[in-house]
Amino acid sequence: xxxxxxxxxxxxxxxxxxxxxxxxxxxxxxxxxxxxxxxxxxxxxxxxxxxxxxxxxxxxxxxxxxxxxxxxxxxxxxxxxxxxxxxxxxxxxxxxxxxxxxxxxxxxxxxxxxxxxxxxxxxxxxxxxxxxxxxxxxxxxxxxxxxxxxxxxxxxxxxxxxxxxxxxxxxxxxxxxxxxxxxxxxxxxxxxxxxxxxxxxxxxxxxxxxxxxxxxxxxxxxxxxxxxxxxxxxxxxxxxxxxxxxxxxxxxxxxxxxxxxxxxxxxxxxxxxxxxxxxxxxxxxxxxxxxxxxxxxxxxxxxxxxxxxxxxxx
Amino acid sequence: xxxxxxxxxxxxxxxxxxxxxxxxxxxxxxxxxxxxxxxxxxxxxxxxxxxxxxxxxxxxxxxxxxxxxxxxxxxxxxxxxxxxxxxxxxxxxxxxxxxxxxxxxxxxxxxxxxxxxxxxxxxxxxxxxxxxxxxxxxxxxxxxxxxxxxxxxxxxxxxxxxxxxxxxxxxxxxxxxxxxxxxxxxxxxxxxxxxxxxxxxxxxxxxxxxxxxxxxxxxxxxxxxxxxxxxxxxxxxxxxxxxxxxxxxxxxxxxxxxxxxxxxxxxxxxxxxxxxxxxxxxxxxxxxxxxxxxxxxxxxxxxxxxxxxxxxxxxxxxxxxxxxxxxxxxxxxxxxxxxxxxxxxxxxxxxxxxxxxxxxxxxxxxxxxxxxxxxxxxxxxxxxxxxxxxxxxxxxxxxxxxxxxxxxxxxxxxxxxxxxxxxxxxxxxxxxxxxxxxxxxxxxxxxxxxxxxxxxxxxxxxxxxxxxxxxxxxxxxxxxxxxxxxxxxxxxxxxxxxxxxxxxxxxxxxxxxxxxxxxxxxxxxxxxx
Numbered sequence: 001x002x003x004x005x006x007x008x009x010x011x012x013x014x015x016x017x018x019x020x021x022x023x024x025x026x027x028x029x030x031x032x033x034x035x036x037x038x039x040x041x042x043x044x045x046x047x048x049x050x051x052x053x054x055x056x057x058x059x060x061x062x063x064x065x066x067x068x069x070x071x072x073x074x075x076x077x078x079x080x081x082x083x084x085x086x087x088x089x090x091x092x093x094x095x096x097x098x099x100x101x102x103x104x105x106x107x108x109x110x111x112x113x114x115x116x117x118x119x120x121x122x123x124x125x126x127x128x129x130x131x132x133x134x135x136x137x138x139x140x141x142x143x144x145x146x147x148x149x150x151x152x153x154x155x156x157x158x159x160x161x162x163x164x165x166x167x168x169x170x171x172x173x174x175x176x177x178x179x180x181x182x183x184x185x186x187x188x189x190x191x192x193x194x195x196x197x198x199x200x201x202x203x204x205x206x207x208x209x210x211x212x213x214x215x216x217x218x219x220x221x222x223x224x225x226x227x228x229x230x231x232x233x234x235x236x237x238x239x240x241x242x243x244x245x246x247x248x249x250x251x252x253x254x255x256x257x258x259x260x261x262x263x264x265x266x267x268x269x270x271x272x273x274x275x276x277x278x279x280x281x282x283x284x285x286x287x288x289x290x291x292x293x294x295x296x297x298x299x300x301x302x303x304x305x306x307x308x309x310x311x312x313x314x
Numbered sequence: 315x316x317x318x319x320x321x322x323x324x325x326x327x328x329x330x331x332x333x334x335x336x337x338x339x340x341x342x343x344x345x346x347x348x349x350x351x352x353x354x355x356x357x358x359x360x361x362x363x364x365x366x367x368x369x370x371x372x373x374x375x376x377x378x379x380x381x382x383x384x385x386x387x388x389x390x391x392x393x394x395x396x397x398x399x400x401x402x403x404x405x406x407x408x409x410x411x412x413x414x415x416x417x418x419x420x421x422x423x424x425x426x427x428x429x430x431x432x433x434x435x436x437x438x439x440x441x442x443x444x445x446x447x448x449x450x451x452x453x454x455x456x457x458x459x460x461x462x463x464x465x466x467x468x469x470x471x472x473x474x475x476x477x478x479x480x481x482x483x484x485x486x487x488x489x490x491x492x493x494x495x496x497x498x499x500x501x502x503x504x505x506x507x508x509x510x511x512x513x514x515x516x517x518x519x520x521x522x523x524x525x526x527x528x529x530x531x532x533x534x535x536x537x538x539x540x541x542x543x544x545x546x547x548x549x550x551x552x553x554x555x556x557x558x559x560x561x562x563x564x565x566x567x568x569x570x571x572x573x574x575x576x577x578x579x580x581x582x583x584x585x586x587x588x589x590x591x592x593x594x595x596x597x598x599x600x601x602x603x604x605x606x607x608x609x610x611x612x613x614x615x616x617x618x619x620x621x622x623x624x625x626x627x628x629x630x631x632x633x634x635x636x637x638x639x640x641x642x643x644x645x646x647x648x649x650x651x652x653x654x655x656x657x658x659x660x661x662x663x664x665x666x667x668x669x670x671x672x673x674x675x676x677x678x679x680x681x682x683x684x685x686x687x688x689x690x691x692x693x694x695x696x697x698x699x700x701x702x703x704x705x706x707x708x709x710x711x712x713x714x715x716x717x718x719x720x721x722x723x724x725x726x727x728x729x730x731x732x733x734x735x736x737x738x739x740x741x742x743x744x745x746x747x748x749x750x751x752x753x754x755x756x757x758x759x760x761x762x763x764x765x766x767x768x769x770x771x772x773x774x775x776x777x778x779x780x781x782x783x784x785x786x787x788x789x790x791x792x793x794x795x796x797x798x799x800x801x802x803x804x805x806x807x808x809x810x811x812x813x814x815x816x817x818x819x820x821x822x823x824x825x826x827x828x829x830x831x832x833x834x835x836x837x838x839x840x841x842x843x
Binding site (some may be wrong): 013017 | 315319320321522773775813816817820821824825826827829830831832
């Protein structure tokens with residue numbers, strides 16, 4: 001067989017393969033952001049179902065986000081809307097994807113990255129694989145063969161689900177840990193992995209491009225946070241002129257690790273989250289001139305969600 | 315990076331192919347060697363030093379053996395007739411000593427990383443038993459991936475040089491590539507020097523046909539590994555981790571599924587390995603030949619992990635059974651016990667050594683040793699009872715070669731294999747026996763009829779995919795058993811049918827593969843041995 005013939009064959013085979021991948025990717029894409037439609041991380045992906053341009057603050061990060069910040073508590077106090085796209089063990093490439101995905105439908109004024117994920121290391125391979133899966137939805141949603149319906153063959157993708165707690169997870173349990181000075185000064189800072197610097201820069205650049213304020217917040221965690229991490233995030237933030245708030249150094253937020261943690265200082269429980277949300281809500285309102293939607297009829301669903309939330313948290 | 319990872323299949327392998335095609339014929343082996351060392355480094359990091367040491371060691375000892383022989387031969391040429399015998403004996407003795415030293419270095423490295431903790435543990439247990447207060451400190455060294463496989467290849471090279479079956483290789487690069495060739499470094503197959511070394515060094519260009527065949531073989535392997543083995547892993551891990559909570563029926567299902575998983579995993583990875591080598595026009599030896607069509611346990615071991623069995627036969631069984639002591643014993647026992655049982659008794663000693671070592675090779679644990687002894691027992695029983703079986707068939711006038719008898723024998727062998735794998739998989743020998751006892755003491759079909767089976771981690775649709783895929787593989791195995799190569803049959807079809815087959819296979823794996831959310835990535839199972 002001649003070289004030309006081989007090249008033609010390979011090209012034709014690849015083109016058909018690409019076409020089939022595209023067709024099947026479309027078929028396997030969840031046509032809604034509900035769990036029943038095969039969507040993963042439904043709580044974080046609930047932002048896709050929020051009305052266009054209704055979210056003022058977007059919160060990204062790992063489990064520290066959805067156990068620390070209560071969007072509805074902040075809404076009740078100040079009237080601005082926020083949503084947590086936080087997922088367990090989130091890596092910064094996930095955070096960046098959530099940011100990109102959200103910006104297709106929302107124009108937040110502030111984007112917050114909770115800093116715990118900044119020190120979560122991973123290799124290039126993991127990043128590339130995740131990118132591949134985002135690029136080829138068939139790889140990500142292949143297991144939906146079990147739930148394919150006639151609806152999947154239609155061309156309409158409609159996201160209808162939104163999390164009534166706006167990504168926040170209510171955790172009422174208590175598993176105490178001894179209070180101690182976990183933020184005592186350290187000689188050295190902890191190195192931020194290079195890939196995470198890359199994604200931090202990308203998030204900052206994207207926000208700058210769209211006129212969004214990108215800020216960093218370290219939530220209270222006796223287990224996960226320390227001065228070495230604080231120093232490196234602080235250095236990075238100074239260098240990039242990003243506002244950085246380390247709540248672990250704010251004595252005004254009186255977290256009692258005997259009562260305010262759900263798992264020995266790893267995450268806050270509802271009582272801890274209330275204290276943090278009070279402080280962060282005040283801070284955001286005062287610093288970033290966020291709008292008050294409490295009298296706006298377009299935000300009536302937030303009022304309904306708030307009522308349900310209040311009933312839940314008591 | 316594993317053989318079934320996207321990083322290997324879509325990045326590493328294509329890049330090696332690209333560089334291999336770009337360089338001249340003389341430099342192709344360098345591309346293969348560098349990529350093999352890179353592959354090993356990505357898997358084991360600095361432990362690459364063990365592989366390099368092994369390579370230098372066999373290179374040195376091979377040449378040493380060669381030198382001793384050359385010096386001896388030269389001396390014999392110049393010596394008087396009566397002197398020749400003495401020189402030959404002296405030369406053979408020196409060669410033997412060099413070989414023993416070479417083997418000691420290889421086994422030493424393997425023992426250091428794999429068997430030292432087990433050895434220390436047993437010595438300490440012994441001290442405790444006899445009331446000695448002294449304890450040996452237990453050191454744990456990290457083992458490089460594939461050490462059990464490449465050590466056997468290194469040993470086969472040394473022994474083959476000693477026996478004069480291959481010439482000691484002066485080319486360190488060629489020898490290094492033979493030992494480190496990236497497709498086989500993790501799980502074999504255990505190739506002999508003469509099977510691959512020269513071909514690897516030759517650097518033949520990539521051919522369209524072999525590249526296509528290689529890729530087809532890789533796809534076939536991925537089907538076994540990703541659709542079946544990785545899916546079954548969920549249920550197998552559940553059953554073996556919670557064995558105390560399940561009844562005998564579920565436990566028996568667990569050992570059936572584990573056996574299928576192990577076969578699909580190992581043979582699937584072997585397909586990827588052999589396919590990868592085929593792309594570079596390298597024919598690696600086959601490791602499987604429809605093992606579940608075996609009519610006896612010895613037949614099973616001639617079809618399962620063939621290269622390991624061949625290695626043990628060649629380098630353990632024959633040297634022991636053909637040794638002077640064994641021959642003496644055979645002739646003595648032949649007189650006392652007759653032509654069947656006499657040689658059988660002597661041969662069984664060699665067989666016992668093989669199976670003890672086979673068990674130990676799989677891992678330092680009593681359950682592995684038991685696994686070896688278990689199979690030895692059934693092979694021995696088969697040999698001992700053979701005259702009785704022959705008599706039975708004579709009396710009953712049943713045709714041993716009839717299909718129905720074949721099926722009965724295949725089923726019997728398969729059940730024996732299932733229980734063997736129970737001890738192989740069990741974390742300890744004690745747990746293996748507990749599970750074995752539970753299977754019989756609490757056996758019931760209830761869990762199969764009340765829907766409990768669907769609560770073990772796989773739903774009904776998963777079972778349908780398993781059933782359909784296993785059935786297809788069963789049909790393909792029947793064709794292979796009849797020496798019909800499906801691949802070659804497909805290659806004779808028009809291009810649109812061939813492409814349709816490839817697309818269907820590819821998308822079958824992508825869609826029904828057990829990967830991503832809800833599944834745990836499973837490392838190749840034999841890579842740990």
